[in-house]
Amino acid sequence: MDFQPTRDQRDLRAGVRELLAGRYGRDALRAAVDGGSAVDRELWRELGAAGFFALRLPEAEGGVGLGLPEAVLVFEEAGRALLPGPLVATHLAAGAVPGAAAGTAVVTAFDLGERGGPLVSYLAEADAVLGAAGLPPGEPVRSADPLTPLHRVTGGGPADVSAYREAGALLTAALQVGSALRTLELAVRYAGEREQFGQPIGAFQAVKHLCAGMLVRAEVARTAVYAAAVTAQAADAADGQAADGQDADGEAAEAAEAAEVAGEIAAAKLLADEAAVRNARDCLQVHGGMGFTWEADVHLHLKRAWVRAEQWVTAAEAEEALAAELSRTATGGEAR
Amino acid sequence: MDLTYTEEEREFRARLRAWLAKVLPELPARPSPDDWPGRRAHDTGWQRRLYDAGYAGLHWPLDAGGRGATPTQHLIFLEETERAGAPYVGANFVGLLHAGPTIAAEGTAAQRARWLPPVLRGDEVWCQGFSEPDAGSDLAALRTRAVRDGDDYVVTGSKIWTSHAEVADWCELLVRTGPAAPKHRGITWLAMPMDAPGITVRPLRTLAGSTEFAEVFLDEVRVPVANRVGDENDGWRVTMVTLSFERGTAFVGEVVACRRTLARLARAARASGRWDDPVLRRKLGRLYGEFGALWRLTQWNVSESQRSGGVPGTGGSVFKLAYSHARQELYDTAAEVLGADSLSLEEEWTADRLSSLSYTIAAGTSQIQRNIVAERILGLPKGR
Numbered sequence: 001m002d003f004q005p006t007r008d009q010r011d012l013r014a015g016v017r018e019l020l021a022g023r024y025g026r027d028a029l030r031a032a033v034d035g036g037s038a039v040d041r042e043l044w045r046e047l048g049a050a051g052f053f054a055l056r057l058p059e060a061e062g063g064v065g066l067g068l069p070e071a072v073l074v075f076e077e078a079g080r081a082l083l084p085g086p087l088v089a090t091h092l093a094a095g096a097v098p099g100a101a102a103g104t105a106v107v108t109a110f111d112l113g114e115r116g117g118p119l120v121s122y123l124a125e126a127d128a129v130l131g132a133a134g135l136p137p138g139e140p141v142r143s144a145d146p147l148t149p150l151h152r153v154t155g156g157g158p159a160d161v162s163a164y165r166e167a168g169a170l171l172t173a174a175l176q177v178g179s180a181l182r183t184l185e186l187a188v189r190y191a192g193e194r195e196q197f198g199q200p201i202g203a204f205q206a207v208k209h210l211c212a213g214m215l216v217r218a219e220v221a222r223t224a225v226y227a228a229a230v231t232a233q234a235a236d237a238a239d240g241q242a243a244d245g246q247d248a249d250g251e252a253a254e255a256a257e258a259a260e261v262a263g264e265i266a267a268a269k270l271l272a273d274e275a276a277v278r279n280a281r282d283c284l285q286v287h288g289g290m291g292f293t294w295e296a297d298v299h300l301h302l303k304r305a306w307v308r309a310e311q312w313v314t315a316a317e318a319e320e321a322l323a324a325e326l327s328r329t330a331t332g333g334e335a336r
Numbered sequence: 337m338d339l340t341y342t343e344e345e346r347e348f349r350a351r352l353r354a355w356l357a358k359v360l361p362e363l364p365a366r367p368s369p370d371d372w373p374g375r376r377a378h379d380t381g382w383q384r385r386l387y388d389a390g391y392a393g394l395h396w397p398l399d400a401g402g403r404g405a406t407p408t409q410h411l412i413f414l415e416e417t418e419r420a421g422a423p424y425v426g427a428n429f430v431g432l433l434h435a436g437p438t439i440a441a442e443g444t445a446a447q448r449a450r451w452l453p454p455v456l457r458g459d460e461v462w463c464q465g466f467s468e469p470d471a472g473s474d475l476a477a478l479r480t481r482a483v484r485d486g487d488d489y490v491v492t493g494s495k496i497w498t499s500h501a502e503v504a505d506w507c508e509l510l511v512r513t514g515p516a517a518p519k520h521r522g523i524t525w526l527a528m529p530m531d532a533p534g535i536t537v538r539p540l541r542t543l544a545g546s547t548e549f550a551e552v553f554l555d556e557v558r559v560p561v562a563n564r565v566g567d568e569n570d571g572w573r574v575t576m577v578t579l580s581f582e583r584g585t586a587f588v589g590e591v592v593a594c595r596r597t598l599a600r601l602a603r604a605a606r607a608s609g610r611w612d613d614p615v616l617r618r619k620l621g622r623l624y625g626e627f628g629a630l631w632r633l634t635q636w637n638v639s640e641s642q643r644s645g646g647v648p649g650t651g652g653s654v655f656k657l658a659y660s661h662a663r664q665e666l667y668d669t670a671a672e673v674l675g676a677d678s679l680s681l682e683e684e685w686t687a688d689r690l691s692s693l694s695y696t697i698a699a700g701t702s703q704i705q706r707n708i709v710a711e712r713i714l715g716l717p718k719g720r
């Protein structure tokens with residue numbers, strides 16, 4: 001067992017961080033907010049060229065051939081940079097929707113709320129909707145997050161995304177972890193700079209303890225996300241090997257493994273949603289009046305975290321899935 | 337990032353599992369919490385079996401009598417013994433997890449030879465005499481005084497909350513030797529024999545009703561200078577070595593135990609129909625997710641320490657904060673499953689619920705852990 005990122009994985013993460021810092025730094029973020037432009041097509045193609053969307057596509061199909069553990073590290077960086085757009089849906093569409101892998105197509109999905117729809121994000125910017133035949137008609141809705149435009153679909157009915165739900169939830173959880181770590185950094189930096197009563201506010205225990213709580217939440221969620229990525233990847237690989245000639249025992253073991261992966265992903269999403277939302281809240285509190293302004297980035301993290309918490313797997317769904325998995329392991333198979 | 341175990345690790349697990357299956361049925365039942373001599377005999381008897389089978393001091397260095405196992409093998413050991421329902425370290429806790437590792441890291445060859453083998457064999461039991469009535473969280477404010485007299489230190493003062501004091505042979509004792517020095521620089525670490533004249537142990541009753549810890553009064557107790565580990569007035573640094581061990585891997589078995597408890601709780605809730613309450617069911621689901629994540633965090637920390645050659649990282653405080661909170665939540669939820677029956681001390685979870693109240697206090701309170709996380713990990717300024 002060596003549950004730490006390999007050198008290649010660390011290099012990959014550092015590379016993505018560098019790319020995003022150069023291409024989507026704070027100025028670009030604020031310009032996008034001011035201009036109301038949620039998806040920058042040119043940036044989308046650059047992300048495609050860098051392998052962001054084709055990351056998990058096999059090399060034989062023109063992809064990068066990496067797995068979920070690498071993907072969560074990459075998405076964590078995107079979450080940290082508050083990169084907008086239907087990143088997860090387009091990544092999931094790679095290989096299935098033409099242009100998704102290369103970033104020449106923008107693909108969204110019915111991933112909001114329990115079982116998806118009728119609200120859908122980025123409909124006006126999208127070339128396709130995951131699993132749907134065409135673009136459904138919809139009425140624009142004023143969105144709480146300035147960089148997540150919303151539509152209420154008025155016809156066609158939501159497309160089924162259940163095949164994508166687990167990977168979607170996991171990658172969204174990775175975005176949340178990146179955001180949670182970023183708001184922690186913002187809070188710690190501000191707490192060290194801002195002075196009141198003749199000392200940095202970070203010297204006050206009430207502020208210090210908020211920050212410590214943020215770290216605990218972010219670290220627990222991050223490990224849950226990494227572990228879920230590693231177990232899901234391993235289960236995938238095992239599936240690939242035992243494709244045919246399977247006996248009943250093998251099938252039962254496979255079903256148990258699938259249930260275990262589903263539980264790990266549900267836990268990752270639940271804990272990551274909570275870490276992102278609550279860390280943004282605490283970061284806002286540490287910033288005082290400044291935290292309530294449009295000018296500070298905190299609200300952008302909070303609003304996006306709220307959006308992501310509604311995507312793919314909600315807290316209620318995650319808790320029910322975990323209860324089901326607890327019940328399964330408690331009455332039959334043993335928990336690992 | 338790899339969560340699979342190597343061939344060697346799997347073999348280690350299989351051998352251990354087979355051994356546990358053989359010896360555990362032969363073991364006598366654990367004596368009642370108030371029967372201290374009985375508990376000592378039970379806990380040290382188990383330690384002796386571990387020693388004879390080659391499992392004692394697994395993660396201790398070879399030259400300290402340990403087996404030089406990797407942190408991952410140690411993790412497997414803690415996981416499997418807990419899963420099989422083997423006895424908890426109990427009375428051996430301080431010897432195996434605090435005093436022993438400190439002596440292994442800081443003691444002379446003679447001190448290691450004198451004190452470590454009896455700990456591994458289960459022959460000698462240690463207690464920890466750090467806290468004092470006026471020095472708890474602010475441990476460095478301790479006042480128990482030691483004055484040099486020939487080849488001895490003469491020690492006078494009092495200690496409190498000393499777990500296992502009644503049955504211990506040795507006490508890892510922190511004393512003040514440099515009264516004029518700044519508080520962190522006048523402390524010395526001594527190994528005090530508990531049968532020395534001048535020691536009075538007065539048991540304290542916990543809110544759970546048992547006598548788990550004690551007050552220890554010291555009246556001109558003579559401790560040989562040869563029993564000093566580290567230099568005079570260097571005891572604070574020596575102690576920090578111990579405390580980082582305490583916060584590193586001390587809770588592995590307990591996380592496994594919590595996961596077993598949660599499974600039993602789910603079975604009980606299903607049997608009684610409480611499972612049909614969606615609020616309670618979702619709470620249990622969330623706890624399952626949290627303890628799963630805590631197990632993963634344990635594996636993460638162990639891998640980190642394995643990469644750094646066995647040094648526990650800074651993750652201990654983060655882990656303890658998350659874990660102690662989750663564990664209290666677990667027993668509060670158990671009480672919800674039980675309903676009014678949670679008021680009965682005959683229910684196993686009621687006693688556990690009571691003892692769980694100490695988790696946010698013992699081994700550094702949650703507030704102190706948050707200070708540590710904020711100042712040492714996040715680099716926030718110290719308050720005035």
Ligand SMILES: Cc1cc2nc3c(=O)[nH]c(=O)nc-3n(C[C@H](O)[C@H](O)[C@H](O)COP(=O)(O)OP(=O)(O)OC[C@H]3O[C@@H](n4cnc5c(N)ncnc54)[C@H](O)[C@@H]3O)c2cc1C
Pocket residue numbers: 205463464465466467468471472473474496497498499500549694697698699700701702703704707
């Ligand atoms: C079950 C149990 C077993 C124990 N076993 C041992 C043992 O074997 N040997 C031993 O030496 N000790 C032992 N202890 C003692 C334990 O280490 C202390 O209780 C603990 O360090 C807290 O000290 P205190 O009790 O004096 O509380 P205090 O330090 O008086 O704390 C009281 C409250 O004030 C808060 N507080 C104090 N300082 C600060 C600060 N700087 N910032 C914010 N809040 C603060 C605390 O968080 C707490 O809420 C044991 C305790 C328990 C409960």
